[in-house]
Amino acid sequence: MLNNPVWAALTGPQACFAEAAGNAARFLPEIAPFAALSDPADPAAWRDLATITDQAVLTGPSISSPPGWQQVEVTQGVQMIGQSMSGVDDPDAVQLTEKDVPEMLDLVARAQPGPFLKRTIDLGRYLGIRDGDGRLIAMAGERFRLPGWTEVSAVCTDPAFRGKGLGARLTLAVAAGILARGDLPFLHTTHDNENAIRLYGRLGFVHSADVVFASYRLG
Incomplete structure (x- = not known):
């Protein structure tokens, strides 16, 4: 699967x-x-x-x-699974809704986590962290959901706020919700993103498979 x-x-x-x-x-x-x-x-x-x-x-x-x-x-890319990990809820994480999509799209444009469109939020639960002025500075959520598994996706932080552990906190918070529902978390990242691979390893994810993301057109 x-x-x-x-x-x-x-x-x-x-x-x-x-x-x-x-x-x-x-x-x-x-x-x-x-x-x-x-x-x-x-x-x-x-x-x-x-x-x-x-x-x-x-x-x-x-x-x-x-x-x-x-x-x-x-x-x-690489696929990593959190079969033996524990999630951690985050008191500063807020659930994002449809009204937050413009801010989410703006953050994605700055942080470049991968594909995120105007209705991607429909796929699952998305959490965000805001700064003292109420601006969305980090987010993560759920994308592919298959029997027994849910993917953690769109983990990203505003470049001005990186290095503060926000992505790790949100990854663990999203994983906590997945585990509470009875699913196991998994995720993908690019093969050359060594920092992300190390981070996810520290959070409890382990390498599952090498994968490719390939775009095609007809003709």
């Missing part, structure tokens, strides 16, 4: 956010850019994907597209 988390999410707990055709599915465009195939090695699944979109981001241990699809960009 963790080998193909987007497929497990879109055909499971997050099917309400999916557009699907046969052995392919994608998140609604305003939710997330990710798509998935039941088997990325199956050319028929790619043909199904072509009926619902002409461009998509896929993730997994290995992805190779058939003729007709062009790889636009690929990023090496």
Whole structure:
């Protein structure tokens, strides 16, 4: 299941956010850019994907597209799981809602944690920390949800406030909510983000798999 988390999410707990055709599915465009195939090695699944979109981001241990699809960009990443970790609630973390989305998008633009769109917040619980003037300076939340697992995502801090442990605190707080619900947390980061990998390791996450994030377009 963790080998193909987007497929497990879109055909499971997050099917309400999916557009699907046969052995392919994608998140609604305003939710997330990710798509998935039941088997990325199956050319028929790619043909199904072509009926619902002409461009998509896929993730997994290995992805190779058939003729007709062009790889636009690929990023090496790692998947980490928190199977034996403990979350910690944070008294300063506030739950973010739809009214906070403009601020969240502004923070994402400055901190660049990865894809976050105007309706990504619909996927799960997002927490934030504000400074003394009420400005959102850090956030983290939930993205892919599959049976028994929920991904911690969009962990980011305003560059002016980095080095204060805010990302770690929010990661643990989001993980606490996931664990309380009975799921286990997991996350992704880029392969070359050594600081993040070390941080998540200190928080109790362990390496699960090397993965790729690859974008494709048809034609």
